[in-house]
Amino acid sequence: QVQLQESGPGLVKPSQTLSLTCTVSGDFSSNGFFYWSWVRQPAGKGLEWIGRVSSSGGTDYNPSLNSRVSMSVDTSKNQLSLKLTSVTAADTAVYYCARDSGFWSPHSLSNYYYYYMDVWGTGTTVTVSS
Amino acid sequence: DIQMTQSPSSLSASVGDRVTITCRASQGINTFLNWYQKKPGKAPKVLVYAASSLQSGVPSRFNGSGSGTEFTLTISSLQPEDFATYYCQQSYGHPPWTFGQGTKVEIK
Numbered sequence: 001q002v003q004l005q006e007s008g009p010g011l012v013k014p015s016q017t018l019s020l021t022c023t024v025s026g027d028f029s030s031n032g033f034f035y036w037s038w039v040r041q042p043a044g045k046g047l048e049w050i051g052r053v054s055s056s057g058g059t060d061y062n063p064s065l066n067s068r069v070s071m072s073v074d075t076s077k078n079q080l081s082l083k084l085t086s087v088t089a090a091d092t093a094v095y096y097c098a099r100d101s102g103f104w105s106p107h108s109l110s111n112y113y114y115y116y117m118d119v120w121g122t123g124t125t126v127t128v129s130s
Numbered sequence: 131d132i133q134m135t136q137s138p139s140s141l142s143a144s145v146g147d148r149v150t151i152t153c154r155a156s157q158g159i160n161t162f163l164n165w166y167q168k169k170p171g172k173a174p175k176v177l178v179y180a181a182s183s184l185q186s187g188v189p190s191r192f193n194g195s196g197s198g199t200e201f202t203l204t205i206s207s208l209q210p211e212d213f214a215t216y217y218c219q220q221s222y223g224h225p226p227w228t229f230g231q232g233t234k235v236e237i238k
Contacts (some may be wrong), residue, residue: 026142037227039174041168046217046229046230046232047166047168047174047217047219047229048229048230049219049225049226049227049228049229051225051226052225054153060225060226061225061226062225062226063131063226096173096174098174102199105180107161108160108161108162108180109160110160112160112162112222112223114161114162114179114221115162115221115227116164116176116179116180116185116219116221117164117174117176117219118176118179118185120174120175121173121202122173123173124162127143
């Protein structure tokens with residue numbers, strides 16, 4: 001049973017870098033096709049996908065944040081990391097890490113893998129304020 | 131990026147009601163569509179993946195359907211624990227993944 005737990009500073013000053021860690025308990029590099037996503041939700045707003053990292057370190061980012069975001073993985077520690085630079089008040093949100101599970105099905109009649117976020121951390125609140 | 135639009139943005143319903151939420155994609159996404167339930171202070175929970183596959187442990191009153199650009203999530207008989215916000219999310223092809231703006235289901 002995989003469990004995820006986010007951690008990091010709850011308060012970050014404007015223009016500084018937000019750094020979060022997600023610790024994965026359980027099978028980190030198990031059989032299966034997994035990525036690890038980060039998603040955030042500002043208070044009173046919807047969910048926003050930030051990006052994802054594979055166990056081998058490959059990344060995909062949301063273009064709206066692409067120039068400010070970086071993600072990495074440390075398989076020796078079963079940890080993922082998220083860094084977001086030059087933060088503003090608009091980056092204040094609850095940040096979640098999630099397992100993005102993939103599978104292929106012939107029913108799709110395509111070569112694409114299905115992905116869905118099936119395991120989530122509890123979330124960590126980050127406030128950007130001086 | 132693929133834009134996802136949900137309707138309605140909110141609805142009021144009673145326990146036992148049948149509830150339908152619609153999600154439309156800005157381009158065809160085959161069946162690469164997931165549904166999540168979000169309660170305040172809790173992490174999102176996947177209900178349906180690949181448009182119509184029920185996630186393990188999710189009650190059978192939840193049903194997803196659709197393909198291409200139009201999708202629906204139906205709750206056949208609304209239960210007290212179902213009052214929440216529901217999000218669709220596309221995972222077609224290559225990222226970025228995008229969510230709908232959410233549909234809040236409230237108690238009438």
